[in-house]
Structures are given as C-alpha cells and as structure tokens.
Amino acid sequence: MLSRHAADTIELAAERVKRGEMSRRSFMWAMAALGFAPIALNAKGALAKASEIVVVNFGGDAVAAWGTAWGEPFTADTGIKVTIIGGEPTPGSIKAMVESGSVTWDCTDGDAYYLPILAKEKLIQPYDYKVVSKDKVRPEFVFEYGCATYLYSTVNGYNLEKTGGKVPNGFKDFLNFKDFPGKRSLYKWLIGSLEAVLIGAGVEPDKLYPLDTDKAFAILREHKDEFLLWGGGAASQQLFRDGEVTMGCIWSTRASVLDRESEGKLGWTWDNGIIAPGIMPVLVNNPAGPEVFNFIASTQDPKRQIKLLELLGNGPANPAAGALLTDALKKIDCGYEPNYRRQIPVNSDWYAENYDRVQNEFLDLMGS
Known part of the structure; x- marks a missing residue:
C-alpha cells in the first residue's frame, strides 16, 4: 500500500508528463528509482493518453532513419512524440524488462521467430488488427503477435x-x-x-x-x-x-x-x-498502451516505407509501395x-x- 505522500508524488510527476514538462521515459526512470514504477502508470489516469512512444531498434543508422521515415511523420499527425532508441532488443532483453516490472519500451525491432518465443512466455501482446492492416502486408508475413513492417x-x-x-x-x-x-x-x-x-x-x-x-x-x-x-x-x-x-x-x-x-x-x-x-513486437504493459498500434499502422503508409528504403535500404513490407519505386530503388528493393x-x-x-x-x-x- 502506498502512503498518501508517495501517491501524491506519483500524481505530481504524472501531471508533469501530461503537461509536457517531463518525458514519459524520465517519469518511468524516476518512479523506478523510487520503487513505484509498476504502479505509476495507473496514477489517476494521468497517462491514459500517450504523450510518447518509445521504440527500440538495433542502433546505428537505423535510429535516425526510423525517426525520419516513421517517427517524425507520426508526431506531425498526432502530436505524440516518438523516441527511437538504439539497443539490443533481443528476446532476453525483453524478458528481463517485463519481469522487472518496469516496462519502458513500447515496441521493438525483431525477427518473426521472436514472436512465438515471446508469446509463449506472455511477454508481448497480440496485434490489434482492427488498427494495423493485414491487407498491407504479404500474407506469409502476418502473424498473431505481429506483422512485417519492413x-x-x-x-x-x-x-x-x-x-x-x-x-x-x-x-x-x-x-x-x-x-x-x-x-x-x-x-x-x-x-x-x-x-x-x-x-x-x-x-x-x-x-x-x-x-x-x-x-x-x-x-x-x-x-x-x-x-x-x-x-x-x-x-x-x-x-x-x-x-x-x-x-x-x-x-x-x-x-x-x-x-x-x-x-x-x-x-x-x-x-x-x-x-x-522485420517485426515490431509490442511489450505487455507497454506505457503508451494501445496508441502504439496507431504508430505501427502509420508505418504501413507506402510513402513512409519508401522513405525508409531510401534512407536505409530496407524493403517496404506493403506491396502497394511498389508503385512508387524509381528504377534505382527497384534495383535494391528486396520486396x-x-x-x-x-x-x-x-x-x-x-x-x-x-x-x-x-x-x-x-x-x-x-x-x-
């Protein structure tokens, strides 16, 4: 049971996040340091509407490329900040984060073979295919817990x-x-x-x-x-x-x-x-909640997938992007x-x- 003072501390911090004075990631770190992180997300619904989506890939040029191709357009559409972090989002790292009780990642980069491994241990969520479109992915790359984003x-x-x-x-x-x-x-x-x-x-x-x-x-x-x-x-x-x-x-x-x-x-x-x-598993208890699926759905836009191809060379997962390819891009697009x-x-x-x-x-x- 939290003391009233502790509960008020969490509520004040959550209100700062809501006003944009503190990033959600900083909020989670602060709460973790105080030992409150597992509870903090429920602070009077202050974080019910996501103010930030944290996405982790394997780093290098992919951090800036994902930000330009996917993060910035989504922020322009919704006002929600997208933070791309380079790291090692392996199944082991995801398991460690979920089991710590302090989940700070919303979704990560990963291979499709991660999905049944993570799902079996209840570390990730099934995809919301009312939001993410199965029709914008080749059927062989659609799974219960994720679909191809590139x-x-x-x-x-x-x-x-x-x-x-x-x-x-x-x-x-x-x-x-x-x-x-x-x-x-x-x-x-x-x-x-x-x-x-x-x-x-x-x-x-x-x-x-x-x-x-x-x-x-x-x-x-x-x-x-x-x-x-x-x-x-x-x-x-x-x-x-x-x-x-x-x-x-x-x-x-x-x-x-x-x-x-x-x-x-x-x-x-x-x-x-x-x-x-390339798949984006969504962690259980992800801080941004269902808003993460709106972000993933936004990456299915053919123009945004073409931008990632231009910046990083990853093939668009949405076959409709093929109509936008130049001859130079056709040469390098595996899809x-x-x-x-x-x-x-x-x-x-x-x-x-x-x-x-x-x-x-x-x-x-x-x-x-």
Missing part, C-alpha cells in the same frame, strides 16, 4: 575480380569451389547461412525447410577452412572490401552499398536469397515483385522451434 534479405554477394567476371547462380553456386575458388562468408547468427550451404549442396528451394541440419553441418565440417564468419553488417562488408572472400552471405542493404562504391565489381544476386520480415519472386521466404516457425539449439551447435562446430 523486409530484409540475405543474398549471395560476389567479387567479380575473384570470380573471373562470372556471376554465380545464386546460392546454387555457393559450394562450387571448382568454378569459383576462394573463401565464403557466413552469418554468425545463422539465418541464411545453413540455407546457403544446403542450396549449394543441391537442395531445391521448395524442399529447403525444415532445414536438414545434419547435412549442413557435415558439409561445414568438410569445408570448414573455406568459411569466414561475420556477426554484423559492417564486418560482412569488410570481408569483401579486403578481398578475403569470393562470395558469401550478406544482407542486401550492405551489398547494395558495396555495389555502388565499387562500381559493380562487388555485386550480388537475388537468386535464392532468404527474405525475412519489389520481380526480385521477391527470385527469393525464398524464411520459415520463421522452424527458427522459433530450433534456433537456440542449432545456433549453439553451429558456433561449437565453427569454433572447434
């Missing part, structure tokens, strides 16, 4: 100086060391890596999932010295810039930068790329229909069920 793709990048000017046939040439000698790059955190190995071993795209991890690991053991791992986008680019790899897994956003700066010497192909949705048809949608259910186990086995194998 698309990204893991593609086969290549160095024409090392391939003798030949363009690989997507990941089907990934293990073709005879015609394309040299090392290959693999994503340390798995998505796209085993797919590249299996397609290179002759597995047909429509037979790719469930992934045959035994087969993939056997191939990796046989050719382990031919693979170099990367854990972040900048590192993946550097492997190509330094001439360490002939071809390899790379996000299309990074590949397009290499293509541009090298005047086409470092290229990529959409063939057999693994295309995946542009002719590019999309050449790729393979990731099987998020398989990753949700198997990721932790397979990831650990993969790192053990590559580190041994």
